[in-house]
Each structure stands twice: as structure tokens, then as C-alpha cells.
Amino acid sequence: MTTSIHGEYMVPRRLVSSFLECKVKIEAPSQPEWPEDSTEVFTANIFPGIWRGCYNIQNLGFRPPVMGNARTAVQLLHQNGTDIEAKCKSGETVLHCAARYGYTDIVQHLLELGADSNVAKKDGLPPLYPVAEDGHVAITKSLIENGTANVNAGSDSGWKPLHVAAGEGYQGVVEVLVENGTNVGAQSALYFMPLLVATTSGELEAVKLLLEYGASLELRTKDGKMALHVAAGGRRKIFDLLVEMGANANAKDNDDLTPSLI
DSSP states (O other), X not given: OEEEETTTEEEEHHHHHHHHTTOSOOOOOSSOOXXXXXXXXXXXXXHHHHHTTTSOOOOOOOOSOOOSSHHHHHHHHHHTTOOTTOOOTTXXXXXXXXXXXXXXXXXXXXXXXXXXXXXXXXXXXXXXXXXXXXXXXXXXXXXXHTTXXXXXXXXXXXXXXXXXXHHHTOHHHHHHHXXXXXXXXXXXXXXXXXXXXXXXXXXXXXXXXXXXXXXXXXXXXXXXXXXXXXXTTTOHHHHHHHHHTTOOTTOOOTTSXXXXXX
């Protein structure tokens, strides 16, 4: 049995249902047929990109997704009884996967259909975390503004979306997170804060941005180190900036080491 999108593209219904029911590995023809100049999304063709991290999909042979009217594909699935909250073995929903792969339009439509923007995978991570880690600014905004994502939800070890965005130097994501209420001084289980993570990674512009948003120079890790101690280990420009902003160059860590002795 097949399903058509606007009467043009024929998609095996079993292919649609198998993905969302987390069933067996999908098998399909090596190359479905559709117009070369198509601006519509071929439903089966969009799956490999969205679901590759969730499912054991191999040898489908489809071309990269044609991101024309992605809403059509999602709407078709929804209308045919798809459970948009279904999870794969890792605990990911289709929202996790679409967000992680940067499919902005699909994320937006899933949220409009009621997808839970705070649902966690087995490792405790909500969709916003990998989105921040990969620097998807538009999807970050969408999850927060349209999906009410919790900006302070993070990993079991206490890392928040701001930690990973700062560590990767994604200034746009940092701005969106902070302006929507994330804690700029959030500390992990080992008391790592976004400023220290950005310093460790050598992300000077992210450090500047966090300081503009009020990140404290005095927060310490579990072993008593401040961002300045870390910067002293080879991040000279960041070190100079932190000192200029008032960081205490004589502050000692738990081993009685000052930044100048590191």
C-alpha cells in the first residue's frame, strides 16, 4: 500500500510506519523515482538524514534530503497516525534527530504539532543540548520560543547548553540562551562554569560575551581553580583580558598555586 504527497510521490506506507514505531531495520529500493527538479520533499528521502543517528539504517541509497516543503513530509506522517513522541533505543524522538541535524522547518512543524521540547534521552539530554553543541541558532530560538524548552536543563553531570555553546564558541547560541534566562554562572558537578569552559577551549570572543553578560571572575572549580588559572596555561589573550577585567592574579587554588605559578 502506498501514500502520495500531493498525488506526486508514492511512498510505501510500511516505510513510514516502521520508522516511527521503532521497529526493524528498514529495507527499501536502492533508488526511488521522483522528478529531478522537484521542490517538494520526498518523504522517504528525508528519513535517512533525520533518523540516521536513531536507527540502524543502511544501504537505502537515497540522495541527500531535498529540503523544499519539509512540512508536507511531517504532516503526512502525523496524519497517518505517527506518534511524534516515539523513541528509539537511545531514547531520542524525531525532534531530537531533526534538531541535531539542523532541520529548522521540521523542528518548527513538530513543535506546532505538540512535540515535547524538553523530553530527555536515556542520557538525560533534552533536544536543546545537542542543538547548542552544534551551533544551530535558529533551532535554539525555536525550541525556546515555540517549544518552551528549559534553557537550564542539561546532562546528568550538570553540563548545560550554555557550557557546550560557550566551549564551541557559538556566540549566537550563547546570546539566545542568556537572553532567555539561562544561568550564566551555571556550574557542573565539578563546578565547571561556561566562562571556564570557553577559556579552556580558547574561545576569546565567547569569553568576552560571557563577561558582558555578567559572568563572575571569582567562581571556582572543585579543585579551586578560576578561569584565570586555566588561562594561565597557554591562553595568553584570554589571560590578559581577565586580568584587565579585574581577575585576581594572586588567587590560590587548592594546591596553593596562583595563576602566575601555573
